[in-house]
Amino acid sequence: MSRVVNVWATTDVIKETCAKHAFRISAVEALVSGGARVVMLDPRDADAFRILMQDKLIEGTVTRSASHMARQWAPSLHRK
Structure with missing residues (x-):
């Protein structure tokens, strides 16, 4: 089961919906292609x-967005 959901909605709508239904959000990211990526x-x-x-x-x-890659560790920093 994936925790990621891509939707055609604004971050405000997503946050309101999740608050109303007590869904716990890990991250919300606006997508370059439109919509948003939600990680529960x-x-x-x-x-x-x-x-x-x-x-x-x-x-x-x-x-x-390319900025999501900036939060990733460089391959050389991953533990082996």
């Missing part, structure tokens, strides 16, 4: 969120 703390919350937002789900590949 619990996969069950993500599944319930998908049902609520079923008419706004983004299918297929999305384009993320």
Whole structure:
């Protein structure tokens, strides 16, 4: 089960929906291709969120900002 959901919605709408239903969010990221990428703390919350937002789900590949890569460790820093 994936904790990631890509939706055609603003971050405000996403946060309001999650607060209303007590879904715990790990991260919300605006997508370059439009919409937002939501990462939930619990996969069950993500599944319930998908049902609520079923008419706004983004299918297929999305384009993320290059800035998300800046938060990643360089391959040479990964533990072996």
